[in-house]
Amino acid sequence: MLIEAKDISVAIGGRLVLDGESVRCKPGIMTALVGASGSGKTTLLHCLGLLLPVDKGSILIDGKDVTRYGTAARRRFWRDNAAFVLQDYGIMDEESVAFNVTMQASVIGKRFSGYKERLKQSLEQTGLKGRENELAGHLSGGEKQRLALSRAIYKDANILFVDEPTASLDATNRQMVIELLADFAVRARTVIVSTHDSEMIAACGAMHQIGSNSSSH
Numbered sequence: 001m002l003i004e005a006k007d008i009s010v011a012i013g014g015r016l017v018l019d020g021e022s023v024r025c026k027p028g029i030m031t032a033l034v035g036a037s038g039s040g041k042t043t044l045l046h047c048l049g050l051l052l053p054v055d056k057g058s059i060l061i062d063g064k065d066v067t068r069y070g071t072a073a074r075r076r077f078w079r080d081n082a083a084f085v086l087q088d089y090g091i092m093d094e095e096s097v098a099f100n101v102t103m104q105a106s107v108i109g110k111r112f113s114g115y116k117e118r119l120k121q122s123l124e125q126t127g128l129k130g131r132e133n134e135l136a137g138h139l140s141g142g143e144k145q146r147l148a149l150s151r152a153i154y155k156d157a158n159i160l161f162v163d164e165p166t167a168s169l170d171a172t173n174r175q176m177v178i179e180l181l182a183d184f185a186v187r188a189r190t191v192i193v194s195t196h197d198s199e200m201i202a203a204c205g206a207m208h209q210i211g212s213n214s215s216s217h
Ligand SMILES: Nc1ncnc2c1ncn2[C@@H]1O[C@H](COP(=O)(O)OP(=O)(O)OP(=O)(O)O)[C@@H](O)[C@H]1O
Pocket: 012, 013, 017, 035, 036, 037, 038, 039, 040, 041, 042, 043, 044, 194
């Protein structure tokens, strides 16, 4: 799916955080959102993912203007098409690793064929093999980040929104995460990554520098 921001502006607490940003995120490639800390990468990612409303401009999905989508339509979009790996990881500490990946209690999940195998594979791919039954709250920061990625792999969504995926990882895990995300793009998914990691940026097929297309006032 093609996701576009057209000339969007966002003010937070009376301050203009995004000022006329335009970006096209195409399926089949990874798009990097880059800029200094505080430049608005996370804000732009959230706008593209319909998590944050824009004050000006529009968001389009496959050419359709979704800027004014209500709660129900946004929920449908998240459920059917999106996976998020955000800066706070969105991990439920009181739940098991397995629940955090599948969002299903195993007793319900067993009805779905291939549930266990898919869960296993999604954990294996992020280096969390065999840790299904651990409490997610006991994982380290980097492990939680990889757990969030396992959830996205399990869901195999059309669009992946990823905020600083390599920020708290060592070199080995960083490379692994970059390859995993690149693999999503190879499978024609839309991958949008906020990052200032030069290796991550190098692996992206497109790059958007925040502030580079600001309209002048
Ligand atoms: N909920 C909020 N309340 C107040 N200010 C906010 C909020 N969210 C973002 N901002 C402000 O908007 C600006 C951009 O924040 P954002 O998180 O998008 O930056 P970033 O480029 O992702 O930074 P980093 O690289 O540090 O993650 C910052 O100055 C931040 O203080």
